[in-house]
Amino acid sequence: MRRTRCDMHRAMQNETFTPAVLVVDDDPDIARLVGNYLKRVGFEAEWASDPLVALEAAKRRTFHLLVMDYQLSGQTGLEVAQQLQRVQGQRVPVVVMTAHTSVETAVAALRAGAADFVTKPFELSLLQMIVKRVLDHHQTSQELERLRTEIRRTNETHGLLGEHASMTALRRLIDRLGPADGAVLVMGESGTGKELVARALHAAGKRAKGPMVAINCGAIPSTLLESELFGHVRGAFTGASDDRLGVFREADGGTLFLDEVGELTPALQTALLRVLQERTVRPVGANREVKVDVRVVAATNRDLQAGVDDGTFRQDLLFRLDVLRLDIPPLRERGDDVLLLFRHLLPLTCARHGKTIQAIAPEVTELLLRHTWPGNVRELQNVVERAVLACDGQRLEAWHLPQSVASPPAPKGGIKEGWPLVTLAELERRHIGHVLAAVGGSKQRAADMLGIDRVTLYRKLKK
Structure with a gap:
């Protein structure tokens, strides 16, 4: 079943994201060659030599980039791309492959909506570079639009975000x-x-x-607060060298x-x-x-x-x-709002620190929902800040969270009530995350505590 845009957003938050590319060329050898090459260099790729086959593929799954031959049988690649986009329900960037080397052809392709083009014959490494650049640009554009939407929503809600x-x-x-x-x-x-x-x-x-x-009123000594509230006149007390209005x-x-x-x-x-x-109001020292x-x-x-x-x-x-x-x-009574606020604050904090986090481990979501948030939204802001600074990759893990969130108190009632019913591999992964959180993310200390070497720990983390 094909995933919607919202499904894709959640997928990008909860798993490692690999862009999917659809290659369409009426020469099956070229389509197969390009599709297989893109697979080898790390993309999810499918290929088709018939526009109808391409449309069926677009109904099955979401593609993030289309690589189209400029001239297909009876219609242009861009016309087929528009049909594919309608099936996908969203705009998808298009890279055009063309055997025509004229400037007019290139300009026509770009005007018709292509993000870039490559002239046949071409080096596959060149196509790889173009595909990566177009995907990066498209992702940046989507992120900017998402931030604009967040800003608009923030303005519309007076900055008080929440769906509870x-x-x-x-x-x-x-x-x-x-x-x-x-x-x-x-x-x-x-x-x-x-x-x-x-x-x-x-x-x-x-x-x-x-x-x-x-x-x-609680942050200013009472001896100074009267002047801060109501103002004072010059000479009202020692140090009052000028008049002060007061708040x-x-x-x-x-x-x-x-x-x-x-x-x-x-x-x-x-x-x-x-x-x-x-x-x-009567300013301190005033007669009226x-x-x-x-x-x-x-x-x-x-x-x-x-x-x-x-x-x-x-x-x-x-x-x-x-x-x-x-x-x-209080935040603890607002249900899933904690996740909404976390995802709102995360990209803003990443931008401030020059970092990119594209995925969030499922354990992070569980821990955020489990925490009682005694410091409310101010505490959440602090947690996001510390997690972003602790994260050294593009995926946020449980051990990047502060220990107060990543290591909640053990459930009462023993194994029958609190023990998670998960696979042994999942239990091992959670335990490693728990130990990493307990030692502040130090992989060497975690390896020592687990009784394994760092190489084994890195291998287990990559599973």
Whole structure:
């Protein structure tokens, strides 16, 4: 059964990818010669001397490149290529073989859609070089288009990627609450993307053209935070050599994101409550208040109601902040979204580090789904970064993942509950991966621990 484009994308992610080439020439000797040569140099190749046979082959499987004779019986190779592409359901690059050496023929072939051409008679090594170059260019073009699609999807989803129902509901709620102008309280564990949600609210609202200013209330000492929030005048305290606006005035006409608002001291909670009530701020050392027009989005990973109950958070401030609420689901509750995000982040991280990873071992997928992700999306970003840096080839293996992900706790209940029912060869391969992960990817240390030499280890890894 012929695989679809989505099937091929998954195949490229989970196995070593070998491009398939279809050679069509009405001279069966040439078609056979070229097809067999391409097989010998590492491609999957089929050949046909009849366009109808070629069409049947295209119905059976997906081809990634067509090598066509320029003139077939009764029609051109490019016309046959278009029929093959319709059967495949996607555009496939075409290399034309032609016995005509004129510039006009070459130009006509390129204008008709050929990616390149080669003039008969030709050296088979030259054809191999052309085929490889065309495939590389086509793969690069597809990758660029995929990245453009990812960027468009990221923009359309406010950067909040995910197909889980909870994320779909979150995006819909952002679209509804964005145009409103009330304060918003964003609740979520550390690393879930609370600032991203705040920026999405800003972009979806009436203040989108105004400034978006963010401050982490838990990262600044309380002695400095008042000045950071409300500003100060020159000479207000030692070191205040100039006036400072403060983030409330910097965000005037826009949105202010107060991250970790649950960390505010009681005095600053009181000051913030007054700003929200009166819509004015008094800079430190100033004699008068200044009006501000700001939408406040606050975020915390703490239970603020519990803070109210134990007296560490003001209830009236909670009322002011919790006008509208958004709850961000933790990554462990989002199912297959972890794989979607991993595949989104992987090419971006590879591009940043100048690396190419074309395949992902099935064990990597299993480990990603099994991990509980206490650090949520921020932890996933770190895992992708470390895996890309650890990978020295084009296939991502389990031992490239950090040990916290690659070596999960042993299942409880013993062999009956947790032991995998796999072949002995698969069990050996998984054990080697586990040992490699445990020693940080060092093949020498892994070989020593397994009681084999490095040559034997390399041979087993290549199986």
